[in-house]
Amino acid sequence: MTDVTRHAVDEAALLSLANELAQQVQAQEAQLEQTGLTIYLLGELGAGKTTFSRGFIQALGHKGHVKSPTYTLVETYELAPWFVNHFDLYRLADPEELEFMGIRDYLGNHRIVLAEWPQRGAGYLPPADIIITIDYAGSARSINLSAQTKRGRVLLDNM
Secondary structure (H helix, E strand, O other), rough: OOOEEEEOHHHHHHHHHHHHHHHHHHHHHHHHHOOOOEEEEEOOOOOOOHHHHHHHHHHHOOOOOOOOOOOOEEEEEOOOOEEEEEOOOOOOOOHHHHHOOOHHHHHOEEEEEEOOHHHHOOOOOOOEEEEEEEEEOOOOEEEEEEOOHHHHEEEOOOO
């Protein structure tokens, strides 16, 4: 599978990488529309998962504030032709809670799933097309984007 590793010295560099991935999604829009896209974000508390998500969502055209879904579990953004569903599962007590909240309504065609703490939703989230791991590297961040599917590989091959 394709891996891309970058070093981000500050928030601007992390947002730039999120923008770069969003541009690839827009370039592959016709192929991804019919299948959707799932991105897992891994990393410790405060590593930059929500910052990356904010940059990605804004690069797809959202003009307002991107709220952290820490307490709501999911925030949805309608960015034609996409519905971007940003999950933060940190506070999820049991993966089955996703079934009770209607997880299936957030999945499918024209849907992008950004899932922070995806391991807490195991068995209910779709498999990842791309796994993004953000690690502390001193005061900077090391970001690894790893393609898990052909869709993910097509996106990362052009970065």
